[in-house]
Amino acid sequence: MKFNPGMGGNMNKMLKEAKKVQERIVQMQAELEQREIEASAGGGAVTVKVNGKQELISIKISPEAVDPDDVEMLEDLVVAAVNEGIRQSQDMVSTEMSKITGGLNIPGL
Numbered sequence: 001m002k003f004n005p006g007m008g009g010n011m012n013k014m015l016k017e018a019k020k021v022q023e024r025i026v027q028m029q030a031e032l033e034q035r036e037i038e039a040s041a042g043g044g045a046v047t048v049k050v051n052g053k054q055e056l057i058s059i060k061i062s063p064e065a066v067d068p069d070d071v072e073m074l075e076d077l078v079v080a081a082v083n084e085g086i087r088q089s090q091d092m093v094s095t096e097m098s099k100i101t102g103g104l105n106i107p108g109l
Helices: 006-034 071-101
Strands: 036-041 046-051 056-061
Touching (some): 006 046
Antiparallel strands (some): 036 046
C-alpha cells in the first residue's frame, strides 16, 4: 500500500468535525435535562411533568379522580400519564439530537 500524505488532512478534518458534534451533543443534553414535558390522562384527571432525562418531576391528581371504590382506575390513569410523558420526552430528545447528528444513529443517544 502506498502512503498518501494528503489522507491525513482529511482525517484531521473529520476528527475536528466529530469533536464539534460531540460538544454540541453534550450541550444539547444539558439543555434537554432542563426542559419539561407535561402529559395527562383521563381528560386531565392526572397530569405529570417529565424532564429531558425521562425523570418524573411531578404528578398532579384532580380530586375528582380520587374514588376510594375505584383505586384501580386512578392507578391506570397515573401509569398512562407517566408513560405518555416519558414517550413525549424521548421524542423531544430524539428530535433535538437528530438536528445535531443529521439523523445518524449514534448509540447511547
